[in-house]
Amino acid sequence: MKQATNQVKVPVFAEAVAYVLRESFDGSPPGEGSVYLDPGVGFFDTLGGVDATTASRLHHGSTITAHTAHAKFYLDRLCEFMEGRTEKVDWEDSWLIETVNEEEWAALQxxxxxxxxxxxxxxxxxxxxxxxxxGMAIGMVAHTAYHLGAIRQMTKAGDTAKEANG
Known part of the structure; x- marks a missing residue:
């Protein structure tokens, strides 16, 4: 196999990963394109439109709260690993929070x-x-995108239920 001679420059890679993470959390800037199909949506805008009751509602075995807490836990642990952590992590601990009241929901966000x-x-x-x-940086991007997508689907399911009932 021929060795590639072109390599991605470190600053280009780091900025690309940061760009996608920024958009995953803050959404795309108004009027600009998006790495996601829906421009302007990110974790913070999505979660900001969800109350604690909705965040705690079970959707196919999980809650928006659980996905949010898990995504936060993952970011924290992966940064620790990137900075030298070697101790094992109990990933099940990241799914312990499933329901919240309004104060807890605001604190989690x-x-x-x-x-x-x-x-x-x-x-x-x-x-x-x-x-x-x-690998960890790419994992963070993929993992964040997955959980953002899961939460967005849960919010859409909640909107559909409200429309049907009301």
Whole structure:
């Protein structure tokens, strides 16, 4: 197999990953295209339109709250691994929060934002993008996109239920 001679420059890779994560959480800037089909939607806009009751409603075995807490947990742990953590993680712990009241829901959204901002700072601190770190960064993008999509589908299911009942 022929060795590739062109390689992605580290700053280009780091900015591309940061761009997609930014859009995943903050949504695309108004009037601009999107890496997602729906422009302008991200975690924060999506969750901001959901109350605690809706966030705690079971959808096919899970809740918006559980997906949100899990996505936050994942960001936190992957940043720790990127910065040298070696201890194992009990990933089941990330699914323990399923229901919340309004105060808990607001707090979870705030801590998700903090985790996202910490992740962006984590990326900015990395000088040596090893194969493992590249894999973890791509994993964060894919994982975040998956859970954003799951939550968006749950909110649509909730909207459909409201329309049918009301």
């Amino acid at each position: 705030t801590t998700l934002r903090t985790s996202y901002e910490d992740t962006m700072r984590c990326f900015a601190r990395i000088d040596d993008w090893t194969d493992d770190r590249v």
